Amino acid sequence: MKAPFEIEWMGGPAEHCFRKARPSTESLPWGTVDTSKFSAAALDMARASWTEVAINEYRAVASFAEVLRALVDTKAPLDLIGMTSDFLADECSHVEIASRMAMELGGAVERMVDLDRFAVRPRTANAFQRANELVLRVSCVAEAFAGGTATVSYGRTTHELPRQAYETILRDESRHRRMGGIYLEWALEKMDEKEVERLGDVLFDALKSVAPFWKSPSKKRSAPDAATQDELQALGWLPSSTFAEVAREVVLRDIVEPLATVGITISEEERAHLFG
Ligand SMILES: [Fe+2]
Ligand SMILES: [Fe+2]
Numbered sequence: 001m002k003a004p005f006e007i008e009w010m011g012g013p014a015e016h017c018f019r020k021a022r023p024s025t026e027s028l029p030w031g032t033v034d035t036s037k038f039s040a041a042a043l044d045m046a047r048a049s050w051t052e053v054a055i056n057e058y059r060a061v062a063s064f065a066e067v068l069r070a071l072v073d074t075k076a077p078l079d080l081i082g083m084t085s086d087f088l089a090d091e092c093s094h095v096e097i098a099s100r101m102a103m104e105l106g107g108a109v110e111r112m113v114d115l116d117r118f119a120v121r122p123r124t125a126n127a128f129q130r131a132n133e134l135v136l137r138v139s140c141v142a143e144a145f146a147g148g149t150a151t152v153s154y155g156r157t158t159h160e161l162p163r164q165a166y167e168t169i170l171r172d173e174s175r176h177r178r179m180g181g182i183y184l185e186w187a188l189e190k191m192d193e194k195e196v197e198r199l200g201d202v203l204f205d206a207l208k209s210v211a212p213f214w215k216s217p218s219k220k221r222s223a224p225d226a227a228t229q230d231e232l233q234a235l236g237w238l239p240s241s242t243f244a245e246v247a248r249e250v251v252l253r254d255i256v257e258p259l260a261t262v263g264i265t266i267s268e269e270e271r272a273h274l275f276g
Contacts, residue, residue, distance in 0.1 A: 002112040005055050007099055022093040025100075028164050033104050033235075041224060042231035043105050049237050051108040054098035056146065057169075060091040062119035063138040064176075070134050073127035077186060084179060090172040097165050104161065105235070129195065132187055133202050136264070139180030141206040141255055147173035148250030153238050162236035177254075184262055196263050203259060204270045210251060211274050217244040248275065 009015070019026065035043055064087045071081050102108040122133045147170060154166035188196070217240045224232065229239045238246065252275065256266065266274070 001116065002114045005051070005058070005108075005111045005113045007054070007058075007095065018089070018092070021089050024168055025093050025096055028097070028168065029161050030100065030104065032161050033159065035106060038231050038235070039228060042228045042235065044109075045224060045228070045232055046235040046237060047102050047105045047107065048109045050098050050102040050105065051111055054095050054102065054108070055111060055113055057091055057094035057098055058113075059118050060138075060142070060146075060176075061088055061095065062115075063134075063142065064088055064091060066119050066121060067131070067134045067138050070127060070131035071183075074131040076131065076183070080179075080183060080186065083175075083182075087172070087176055087179070090176070094169050094172070097169060101162065101165055128187075128190070129198075131183075132191065132195065132199060135180050135183045135187075136199055136202055136259075137206045139176060139183070140259060141203070141210070143173060143176040143180070144254045145210050145247070145250060147177050148254045149238075149243065149246050152242075152246045152250075153236055156233050156238065157236040158234045159236070166236060181258070188262060199264045200266055203256075203264055204266045204274075207251060207255070207266070207274055210247065214244040214248040214251075215274075217241065 038046075064084060068081065068084050068088070071084055099108065120134065120137055122130050124130045124133060150166060150170060150173070154163065154170060157163045157166060191199075224239075233239070256271075259265070
């Protein structure tokens with residue numbers, strides 16, 4: 001069931017322990033965005049965008065929780081399980097950073113979410129297949145896509161607060177993306193040909209969900225005027241046409257090509273459907 005996306009904060013010992021685990025959030029230059037210097041249109045779009053980032057980061061908490069459970073169930077190497085468990089606190093801190101960015105710009109906007117359908121829960125025959133699919137969808141696709149596109153946004157952002165917010169998030173995201181490759185090093189030699197082929201189908205399915213970003217960018221992001229676009233860039237957002245190009249390039253360079261080198265591929269027809 002859909003409900004408004006809201007975050008609660010407890011304070012006290014919960015906050016103390018979380019801060020100890022992720023102390024850098026407090027050192028960001030909070031309170032430095034002078035909202036009177038931006039147009040209402042730019043602020044509204046940036047508030048909406050950071051709200052959506054917060055939702056996506058919350059989804060990443062749910063997704064890595066599923067990955068972690070599947071790794072445990074399939075008895076993946078303990079150090080890899082330990083590495084992945086650390087990502088949950090990373091993603092929680094990203095939710096906090098994105099939420100505080102939205103507040104800095106005037107407050108979050110209302111967005112409805114269905115937490116029961118938030119993370120992918122594959123119905124596969126066994127834990128190993130579930131782990132393969134989840135790592136592929138979460139680390140190799142979702143994290144690579146989010147990290148790759150955010151790197152370009154970060155490069156163009158001129159305001160210090162969103163720059164540092166991106167920097168903090170991206171530092172963690174690079175480990176979240178790397179985890180997929182590390183897992184595959186361990187898992188690939190245990191897979192039969194059929195499973196590798198199935199992962200190709202999973203890859204196509206996962207890519208279909210990001211393809212609208214370059215296939216029909218207008219549906220994903222409305223186009224503001226040039227002045228608003230400049231302001232949005234300063235606050236960390238690429239114009240929709242630039243984002244579309246970046247998204248396509250990131251998917252080909254950081255997802256499709258590296259996975260093809262280990263045998264996880266999409267067919268020529270699927271490639272044409274996505275990129276043609
Ligand atoms: Fe994240
Ligand atoms: Fe992440």
